Amino acid sequence: MKKFLVVPLMLMMYTGYAQTTDAQLRKNREYTGAVAKQKQYHAIYQLDKNDPKVIQKAIRNINNALNDPRLKGKLQIELVAFSAGTDAYLKGSEYEEALKALVGRGVIVAQCQNTLEERKIPKEQLYDFIALVPSGNGELIIRQAEGWSVVKP
Amino acid sequence: MKKFLVVPLMLMMYTGYAQTTDAQLRKNREYTGAVAKQKQYHAIYQLDKNDPKVIQKAIRNINNALNDPRLKGKLQIELVAFSAGTDAYLKGSEYEEALKALVGRGVIVAQCQNTLEERKIPKEQLYDFIALVPSGNGELIIRQAEGWSVVKP
């Protein structure tokens, strides 16, 4: 091996970097997504912001996941709101119909009780159909321990 | 079945959407949270922002998870900071007491070494009690592979 080849090769080995080949780029382009081999999937979505873009993204993301042809009919989702995310559930918010539609698609729509206490929000201010869980963080932790995937939009 | 019923029904079957029933809304409201059946739970919290609201939320979230009646006494948490999140650990920050209290509750409070190198921060600038891990991202990946839940406040 010529000397002028050895130096860059050693450098690449040291840094872990290498020139990306056309074959690698082609192989990447040919990837079409993971294959859903399981009979059932579960995901918990975290909503802890009141930025309308984030709330809308959460709702859109959940619908996209439910519509993914790979997961159609075998995906159970839970949406848990805490911290500022609670605002999405307050009566008069613009998300009532979208949230009801999620329930209609089998999504559990739940609120952290801790947040209600910390922010002194009576539960009557939430839409009547919202579920209450002891803490949003506990819910995220228990669900993942059960094998659920987690998504933070 | 009347023709005027068939069309919307087929449409619903096609889109996957359906009218949400009162029974579905009632059932959602009756949900009270996942049940913690395991003897032990583990969670790693990611802190990669220096926004005081995010740092405070991370600390509050961890305490809420530890206080969740479902997880009381059986939850091990690690908090790993990297990128801008490192600022929370710098001597003189306003989080010293809250971080020490987390350690007192059994939380591992750790810092990414990569970030210190990238940002040229000598480790002496961090509170003396902070742990160092090779990389925050590696820590997130290894812990999840061990079955730990992940939370990004």
Next chain:
Amino acid sequence: MKKFLVVPLMLMMYTGYAQTTDAQLRKNREYTGAVAKQKQYHAIYQLDKNDPKVIQKAIRNINNALNDPRLKGKLQIELVAFSAGTDAYLKGSEYEEALKALVGRGVIVAQCQNTLEERKIPKEQLYDFIALVPSGNGELIIRQAEGWSVVKP
């Protein structure tokens, strides 16, 4: 036990808080990171913002994880973009070389097809080497169900 000791002790037992001891702080400082005992690790990275700081952080985070001495040579990563994160893949973005370098390191670099439809972006506007997956959210969910770790930079 003196009365003035009993009250704070009961209070601590009740709240779950306790004075952090020097031994606890010392033990925390001695932690050096989780140990990578598995032969292979997998992680999926979520990119759903077009904030240059977030895109750069995602790329930096992935490289840091691949460079972590604990994971060197046994970590497979996928980066999936959706929502505004798609902007990183548009021809003319400043990330072409960094993304190619990721492919060169074995990272799958993938884009959500749903987002292209919603935002009416023809796939020709993306770099030619980008992979397409049915939905970014479905990808996150399936990969985690396969045991992959998830990171949102």
